[in-house]
Amino acid sequence: MTYLILGIDAATWDVVKPNLEELPYFNKLIDICEIKNLEISEAPLSPLIWTGMFSGTYYEEHNHKEFVEDNEIVSRDDLDFSFIWDELDEKMDVRALNVPFIVPTYSYNVDYEPVGFGLPTDEEEWKEELEKISDKTKEILKEEPDLVISVFTLLDRVQHFHWGEDKVLEWYKKLDKKLGELLFDSGFLEKKENKLIIVSDHGFCGFDEAEVQTLPKEGSERELKGDHSREAILLTKNINGEIENPQDIYKVIKKEIN
Ligand SMILES: [Zn+2]
Numbered sequence: 682m683t684y685l686i687l688g689i690d691a692a693t694w695d696v697v698k699p700n701l702e703e704l705p706y707f708n709k710l711i712d713i714c715e716i717k718n719l720e721i722s723e724a725p726l727s728p729l730i731w732t733g734m735f736s737g738t739y740y741e742e743h744n745h746k747e748f749v750e751d752n753e754i755v756s757r758d759d760l761d762f763s764f765i766w767d768e769l770d771e772k773m774d775v776r777a778l779n780v781p782f783i784v785p786t787y788s789y790n791v792d793y794e795p796v797g798f799g800l801p802t803d804e805e806e807w808k809e810e811l812e813k814i815s816d817k818t819k820e821i822l823k824e825e826p827d828l829v830i831s832v833f834t835l836l837d838r839v840q841h842f843h844w845g846e847d848k849v850l851e852w853y854k855k856l857d858k859k860l861g862e863l864l865f866d867s868g869f870l871e872k873k874e875n876k877l878i879i880v881s882d883h884g885f886c887g888f889d890e891a892e893v894q895t896l897p898k899e900g901s902e903r904e905l906k907g908d909h910s911r912e913a914i915l916l917t918k919n920i921n922g923e924i925e926n927p928q929d930i931y932k933v934i935k936k937e938i939n
Contacts, residue, residue: 682827682872682874682875682876683822683825683826683827683828683829683869683872683875683876684827684828684829684875684876684934684937684938685822685829685831685869685875685876685877685878686828686829686830686831686877686878686879686880686930686934687818687831687832687833687860687863687864687877687878687879687880688731688780688830688831688832688833688880688881688882689832689833689836689856689879689880689881689914690727690781690832690833690834690835690836690837690881690882691727691836691837691840691881691882691883691884691885691909692836692853692881692884692913692914693840693881693884693885693910693912693913693914694718694884694912694914695884695885695886695910695912696849696850696853696885697853697914700850700853703850703854703857704853704854704857705857705861706857706858706860706861706864706865707853707857707860709865710860710864710879710916711916713870713918714877714879714916714917714918715916715917715918715920716914716915716916717914717915717916717917717924718912718913718914718915719880719881719912719913719914719915719924719925719926719927720911720912720913720926721882721883721911721912721913721926721927722911722926723739723740724740724746724893725882725883725884725892725893725895725909725910725911725913726746726747726883726893726895726909727781727782727837727882727883727895727909728745728746728747728748728755728781728782728783729745729746730882730883730913730927731780731781731782731832731882731927732745732760732782733926733927733928733931734880734882734927734928734930734931735764735765735766735777735780735782735830735930735931736762736763736764736765736931737765737928737931737932737935738762738928739928742762743760743762745760745782748783748784754783754784755783756783757783757787760783764777764789765828765830765931765934765935766789766790766828766830767789768935769827769828769935769938770789770790773826773827773828773938774790774824774826774827774828775789775790775826775827775828776789776790776791776821776826776828776829776830776831777789777790777791777829777830777831778791778793778814778817778818778821778829778830778831778832779793779795779799779814779831779832779833779834780830780832781799781832781834784798784799784800785798785799786799786832786834791817791821793813793817795810796809796810796813797810799834800834800838801834801835801838802838802902806835807835807838807839807852808855810833810834810835811833811835811855811856811859814831814832814833814859815859815862815863817831818831818863819862819863819867822863822867822869827938828934828938833856833859835852835856836852836853836856839852840885840906840907841896841905841906841907841908842903842904842905842906842907843906843907844885844886844887844888844906844907845887845906845907846906864877870918873919874919875918875919876918876919876920876937877916877917877918877919877920878915878916878917878920878924878930878933879914879915879916879917880913880914880915880916880927880930881913881914881915882913882927883909883910883911883912883913884909884910884911884912884913884914885907885908885909885910886907886908886909886910887906887907887908888905888906888907888908890908890910891907891908891909891910892910892911893908893909894908895908895909896908913927920933920937921933921936921937922936922937
């Protein structure tokens, strides 16, 4: 049995649901998974939410919300708490790939060099990340570890710069194709005992509609068109336990896999 958590930073139902005809694998996943709007009650900041999801704690406890604090890049060593991979590693084969709670993004028991420091910014880097994460995840899944956490970050950047443009759907379609390769063509979903969670850390909306501006409008290298909303996506297959907030993902994994 492999327990796979596929993170898609910033994926939103607002793009997926109206475009299912052009997103055949999302469409299939919606058929076979339980789906949900995951309402984010904490500030929808990527480092804060991914940290909560994989440490099981809230901001008051983990105190980590930004990639950069006081002009210093926060590193893993600055964070004085454990993540699920630290806790399960002794008992089982655990891998984490490209988790964006820090930059460069974090990997555990996986040899991986993040694209663009984990913040890919242009078409070339988005394509490279898409290919590299898919290939690496496929390679890892072949070894059938107990727990695999793998995160795509590109949609966050695509949407910051192109929200409202056709380009956004274009990148969802490219990602959709990779979901097909990873989950269907690989045979992963054919194994009935395998468990799957697909989740985002927040959704997206127009820059001026956003409650929090996560990137400064002034001084950005390009015009910002979108920012984070509180509506994240959640799809689960073969998972027992209720997921109401990101911290529940930690709890559900621990309960099911221990
Ligand atoms: Zn994010």
